[in-house]
Amino acid sequence: MRKVLFLDRDGVINVDVNYLYRIDDFAFVPGAPKALAAAVQAGYDLIVVTNQSGIARGYYTVEDMERLHAYINEELTKVKAPILAFYYCPHHVKGTVAAFTKDCDCRKPKPGMLLQAMKDYDIDKENSFLVGDKPSDVTAAEAAGIEGYLFEGTDLYEFLAPILEAKQKGQTHEGV
16 A cells, blocks of 8 residues: 655645746745655655646646646656656636536545545555645545645745654654
8 A cells, every 4th residue: 555645736845826837937845845755765655636726717728737747747756756646626616618617526625636546546544644735735635534734834844854754653743
């Protein structure tokens, strides 16, 4: 079974700019590459679960987002922190692109993306967890039966290192 660190994208891996899809606008959150490399070193696979309502709103396409995800994975692979999979929700009830304008089970705080990943990969729920920057991320994690941690800091490595250390010692780290 796989131990997985699930990650929200915007605000956790990259600096959150509204409706990011252009590589030129991408910047890692401080400490993100180091944090993700530490997680891989600790035996975790990395899976991204991200709401991308900009697709439903017509701001960018699925192809634009996939191009950005390929770039992110390329950069993280350089530091030995490859992303196993990217799951995204392109839906929003107030969208302008008909194919994506709907209520769905994948948009966080619903756990659909996490549950799909758990079906697609043999994931050890007891030893997997999620880091997100919004309460809806933590709610989705809890609904999927895993721990969720709310990242509100500025350096992902400083936030994640003590969680990884506690988990390696078999302790429970207090989520915020």
